[in-house]
Amino acid sequence: MTPKPEDAQSYTLPQNNGYVNSAFVSNEKSSSANLSNNTNGDVRHTPQPTQPSRPIIDFDDLLPHIGDFGRYQKILFLLMIPFAFFVAFVYFSQIFITLVPEEHWCAVPELENLKYTLDERRQLAIPYDENDGYSKCTMYAVNFTYIHSLGIRKADPNWPKQSCAYGWEYNFTEIPYSTVATEFDWVCENAFLPTLSQSIFFMGAIVGGLIFGYIADHYGRIPALAGCNIIGFVAGVATAFVGNFWQFSVCRFFVGFAFDNCFTMMYILVLEYTGAKWRTFVANMSIAIFFTIASCGLPWMAYYIADWKMFAIVTSAPLILAVFTPFVVPESARWLVSQGRTEEATKILKKFEKINGRKVSPQIYKDFDESCKRMQEEEAENANYSLLDLFKTPRLRRITILLIVIWMVISLVFDGHVRNVGSLGLDFFITFTIAAATEFPADTLLTLTLDRWGRRWLAFGTMVMSGTFSLLAVCVPVGVPSAALAILGRFSVNISYNIGLQYAAELLPTVVRAQGVAFIHIMGYVASILAPFVVYLSHIMHELPLIVLGILGIFGGFLSLYLPETLNHELPQTLADGEEFGRGQGMFDFPCCAKQVDDDVDKECGNFQRSHSIGQASLRASTRGEYSSSMLQRSVRSRASFKSINTKL
Incomplete structure (x- = not known):
């Protein structure tokens, strides 16, 4: 059980360009009163020695008082299970209803x-x-x-x-059921139609991201979460009743509305209410366990249902459960605060307090209300900046362009590996299951290494490994050797994918971080539209998709070496910070080998130093900021924004 937090006192906080200097505050010393419960549940104050006390300067500072990961947060964590299944069903189901037997x-x-x-x-x-x-x-x-x-x-x-x-x-020996592609004979001169329908699906994901981003901004996260799942349900079930390609494509376009939106909003809501020391666990395990189980089980659902129409209905029908979301999931307190609805946010937080069995001083909520006002002023100041500001100065422009290209490469390579399973020469269902299972060890390895080895060299290593394994798969006999190497390529790019959006959230300045990450995210969708066509190259030459994916992986890996390292560094807040960030770092600087220095060392010296505000800045970019852009919805890949940022804080 987490110890009861101390009763924080109010401070007059120093300001720096309109931002609260949390690193300064965290080192302040003050006396406090310890809150403890007697047997009757009454709160009494007992004198305690003078010790550091953290004031309420942000939403994250309130969480220890209501419980970092109490009973209510654990309930919300379990409620992520259906939404993790939804995103797996939406993302992968089209693969199984458009399969074409090799013979x-x-x-x-x-x-x-x-x-x-x-x-x-x-x-x-x-x-x-x-x-x-x-x-x-x-x-x-x-x-x-x-x-x-x-x-x-x-x-x-x-x-x-x-x-x-x-x-x-x-020949339905290996694929034991008729699919929409075989029913309508999408082969030979029409073999491109399944590929085209996949790209139309991603176009729907872009449009859905924009629409539900707007809804999330203006009407709340819960209406957006329920709405996108309901559209996914209707369009998914309607897929089973189509009569031609264009009817099928329209249905998949609207199913694309639910892609990632059906999980990401729930994912972010739970992380908002989870304390910093638990976010890495929640962020990784929700994907590594829930999403992986759903992904590995999906091919066997298709195999045993053995009817593409019934499979489309079975994988779409569960999305209707999202109509119950408003009754079991609280609205985002951060969004309520951004709308000036602080009283509603406080009411939700008091519900957490009650279910978690905590007692919080009224002064804590008063301090929280004051911090919300400062937060709104900060949002208003940031509204003066736009995406174009990222391209006005040379270093920041170069970093932004690199982030865009690298993320597009990662997205294309990842989706290419997902869809190229059928070309590996082994049983499709077994191979897909093994490849999907790589998500679990990839997430686990990332958790253990990202805050030790840094972002740049880990991104370089995993992307180059992915490209190398893909190229080696072309050089060995088709079957077990080539499939094993291709799956290792998928495993490596899984890690790269989870690094990608976090890297962008850390490198871009706070004042334009949300807009910048959103734009990079949209460009990743554009790259995903191209991925099915890369896989379609197997109709020209069997090995061509892996060759393209291999070259792109190695290319993206080397590009990442030109980005600054962010591990143990203060995140840039202003555009000037972004322009100067990383200046003085060498390409071969490696965090594991760097000498750790005190926080008061000059940031421009190029040494690696831990910032007290890293966790808050990244979380703020990933939760408050992303929906303000009305665009950023992706888990993966936005799930990476949370991974390991808050460890060791």
């Missing part, structure tokens, strides 16, 4: 009427090549009734050929 060939109804077996039909009607097997897109252009009357049972390779005229037959 397919032209249907010849004439031979079926003549009672030929499958092998006899293929031998007589389908051109055969020693390397590629039976043709997928051509058939012999002859009169098969006449051929049958002559008693011929095997085709002459010199017979004329034509494109499939009567549809296709499919």
Whole structure:
């Protein structure tokens, strides 16, 4: 059980460009009174020795008083489970309803009427090549009734050929059910249609991010969370009743509205109410456990349901549970504060206090109310800045462009690996499960290393490893060797993905951080639109997708070396800070080898130093700021904004 917090006193806080200097405050000393409970639940004050006391200067300072991770936070943590399942269902389900078996060939109804077996039909009607097997897109252009009357049972390779005229037959041995792609024959000259529908899905994600970002800004996080899930439910169920490609694409476009929005808002809400020392656990475990379980279970749901229409309904129907969200999940207190609704925020916090079994002094809430007013003034001051300010000075412009390109590369490589599983030469369902399971060790390894090795070299190492493994997968035989290397590439880019958005949130100045991270996030969606087309390159050459993903991974890794390291550094607040940040750092500076220095050492010396405000600044960029932009919705990838930032504080 977390010890009862001390009764914090009010301070006259020094100001620095309109921002509270939390590093200064955290080192102040003052006397305080210890709150303790007697057996009757009454609060008594007992004299205590003079010791440091942290005043209420931000939302995070209030959390220890109501409970960092008490009973209510644990309930909210468990309530993340359905939303983590929702995002896995929305993201991956389209893969399983657009699968096309590797073996397919032209249907010849004439031979079926003549009672030929499958092998006899293929031998007589389908051109055969020693390397590629039976043709997928051509058939012999002859009169098969006449051929049958002559008693011929095997085709002459010199017979004329034509494109499939009567549809296709499919080998459903490895994929044991018909999909929307096989039902509507999206193969051969129409093989690009599943790829196009995937890209349309990501376009819907962009539009949905903008729409529900606006709703989250003006009407609250809970209406946005419930709304996007309801649209995902309606469009997902409607997918099962489509009659052509464009109907299917419209449905997937609206399902894209729910992509990540269906989880990210809940994810951020829970992190808002979780104390700093527990955020790393909550941020990582919600993804590593809940999302991974859903991702690994999804292929087997498809396998055993064995009906793409029923699968679409089963994976979409649970999203309707989001209508109960307003009854079990509290509104974002940070958003309420940003709207000037401090009394409502305080009411929610008192509910946390009650369920967690805490007793909080009225003075604490008074201090919180005063800090909220300062926070609103800060927001008003930041409103004078725009995204264009990131491109006005040379160093900050270079850093911003690098962050955009690197995040686009990471997004494209990650999504490319997700969708390229079918080209690895092994059982699709087993391979997908193993690849999805890499999320758990990737998150765990990141937690153990990110605050020790830093961002830059870990991003470089994991991206280069991803690219190297992808290229090596091309050089070994198709099957277990190539699949193993490709999965290692997926594992590595999982780590890179989780570093990406956090890196941006730390490097961009506070005054434009939310807008900058939002723009970078949107550019990642643009890159994801291209990922299905990279995977489609396998129709040209089987190894081409892995070659492209490998080259891009290595390219992005080397680009990350040109970014400044942020570990143990004060985060930039003003544009001037952003322009000077990292000046004096060498490319080969490595945090593990750097000498730790005191906080009062000049920041411009280039040494690594721990800032007391790192956790607050990053959390503020990831929760208050992101929805102010009306754009930033991505977990992953925004989930990275929280990962390990607050460890060791």
